[in-house]
Amino acid sequence: MAQDNKKQVEQITDMEVDFTQWYTDVCTKAELIDYTSVKGMFIYRPYGYAIWENIQHELDKRFKATGHTNVAMPMLIPESLLQKEKDHVEGFAPECAWVTHGGSEKLEERLCVRPTSETVFCDHWSHIVHSWRDLPLLYNQWCSVLRWEKTSRPFLRHREFLWQEGHTLHATAEEAIAETEQMLEVYADVCENVLAMPVVRGLKTDKEKFAGAERTYTIECMMHDKKALQSGTSHFFGDGFAKAFGIAFADKNNQLTTPHETSWGASTRIIGGIIMTHGDNRGLVLPPRVAPIQVIVIPVAQHKEGVLEANRAVMDKLTAAGFRVKMDDSDKAPGWKFAEYEMKGVPLRLELGPKDMEKNQCVLVRRDSGEKVFVSLDGIEETVARMLDDIHDGLFQKAKKNLEENTFPAFSLAEAKAIQEEKGGFIKTMWCGGLECELKMKEEAGMTSRCIPLKQEHLGDTCAICGKPAQKMIYWGVAY
């Protein structure tokens, strides 16, 4: 058994040797995901889906607290509907999967499996919106969407992925912008305070913004390998979609007015972010607030009298206190169990055997640091609560340090390129705002613009790429 255990651990590639392979190993060996016979389509296995359910719960309660309601729209979009907003269809049509037959009949018009649902929401709104009394509309939908991309990787790039898409309609541009910014804050809050992933808040450049949007806000996270992951976006559409779909309302003076729209989305890609932010060479390390199992209870010498009962009593006590707890009393060897739950990233392991029972204590082992402490069974709920909070804080601080220590200013394209090649990370420069400089950075240094941070710094007066007057400080990076 001990040998098997060692073998299982050895099967993960060292993350410093081959980060990509390490990532895939974790996804499969922690039983988060499975491949299918259709390229780019994945199965979210129970443990992977349970993480998503916890993220959903955290997001959904914040959506509802800010006045949003859930709805369900059809998954199929007629081609003519998709074409109503010009920029939007240009962005998405190349990635659509098309339904052409229903039963044995060829359809008169082909239908796209939704890549995103702006067009469907707008079509519905054009029927139900009449008066200022009907606004704002604050909707959200939990669903899966399809984007027929060439390459795929677990969580990061699926042809089908799970997400939520919020869609809202407002009487004024100001209200719509406030909504867009509010929802970015919701994403940032969940990322930092639930997933322990520090974020950089910013605006996307025109080149990188969502197809059809006037503004796209983003939160960008830095992974362990110093690459960027876009972890949530929030779009302000102005009245472009509303005009294209003929949505109008009578305002308080009975004037026919065009409303303003937003949408915002976060997806299961964030699970890839969790893995790549916190994971280590023993596997997954889960932030405690979304871990499907927060405490794994492992009885020691479980055949001895009273041991199972004592372990069950602790489990029940912790469960009653609201923790997600599991006991593993299977006949596997303890070492095997240790390795399995380390691979699965369970934040705390609780061991309890006959000797501990005598002393009214148990052992708690932290997944993040490996630290092992003996603690009293009295007040175990408070001890566990404190340690889980400590683990969250520790993970956040470690990731924040990674982000801060790997964000570098640069003052020329050559310097930016050299830093990226040598160290990686985020490179911040001043920028003229021109598309040409953005394309040049991509071509010569292999970096895309990540965002124009909302918190600006003044690094100088001229664009690091072309030398013309600078408009903004911008972040560059290599992204997933």
Next chain:
Amino acid sequence: MAQDNKKQVEQITDMEVDFTQWYTDVCTKAELIDYTSVKGMFIYRPYGYAIWENIQHELDKRFKATGHTNVAMPMLIPESLLQKEKDHVEGFAPECAWVTHGGSEKLEERLCVRPTSETVFCDHWSHIVHSWRDLPLLYNQWCSVLRWEKTSRPFLRHREFLWQEGHTLHATAEEAIAETEQMLEVYADVCENVLAMPVVRGLKTDKEKFAGAERTYTIECMMHDKKALQSGTSHFFGDGFAKAFGIAFADKNNQLTTPHETSWGASTRIIGGIIMTHGDNRGLVLPPRVAPIQVIVIPVAQHKEGVLEANRAVMDKLTAAGFRVKMDDSDKAPGWKFAEYEMKGVPLRLELGPKDMEKNQCVLVRRDSGEKVFVSLDGIEETVARMLDDIHDGLFQKAKKNLEENTFPAFSLAEAKAIQEEKGGFIKTMWCGGLECELKMKEEAGMTSRCIPLKQEHLGDTCAICGKPAQKMIYWGVAY
């Protein structure tokens, strides 16, 4: 305003005059659903979706309490995978929607948008199941499925509908049958104790069972118009699928063994059932345990000093006690508000004005009976809890009476036909078990077999249709 209010109420068709039109009126005027430009595809609007969320919550907690975990499988199924189980593909292929193109490329093999997911679960299991230690697998999935049917009606028949599909795999047939029966009980429990809809539990005949199943259990409900609604089904597959997909495990004696499978599903069609069981000529009547708003608070003379504050205080008190409460302090006339929330089927209306404030009381009006009572604001939480339970019990008893008073024995096909034509309802007869008699009942009396009830009665020794020796008592009816 009073006129408008009256007009709104008048716009619903009388249910005794045209039940079908009454049903459609309720679905649209209570803002549960909207039509789209694609035939048979509907939008679940916020109020309709909120009912579904509450049903999901009730089902999901029971699924988890019985050891099941949620997963997400791909929505697209390769044609070759769908064809692996013969009976199954015959049942579903005529209703499949087919994806033939991804982006601009034609696919090598066309992909079906899932009509149900047995094939995808089996394909996955064939990769991950090896040993008896891997069993049982107790999975569930919340998703939408597509069935390209010719006709459609809100909630009852969509080309795309929301549902859950449970899929489980067991070492033995006995275990799988116990699971199938357990999940039927979960559905019956939610129907009766949450939705206030009494059920008849039974088995489907071979003709009516799920494509590929050995046994299909069902719960059948009776609607206000005495037609039947199949409200949840649970299937035992034996080892047919497992064999077709090559799923096998090493048992405790290291013998390669084929496992046994189940699946079970309930869908948003149950919302149609709620509407047709409890609704009346003023609109929807919602069972309190899934009502999105359980208590609507309507301030009386809300411009007078302190009225809004007093109403808000009651709302906060009830919300803190765990009820779903909304206050409508809009500038609409009270009569308009009354009609709106009656249409939406809110179980209790709470009115509170200056005179009530003086007496430390409020008015509670029941949606089901229209009964109006003055109650003290002290202990309002207990009063509301008791009244909501009373409403649930009253709705259940009324529906049970409808079911019992409209279930009739018959001893010949002619008698069964006459009863159905004259009175409608469920007709119970003895049956030989033959397909021919089932087809004859359909052809001559327009009724399908609803189920072979688990609670059998002995009505006689011979089949009511052919006169041969009877095997079972069976229920017939006209179904949605």
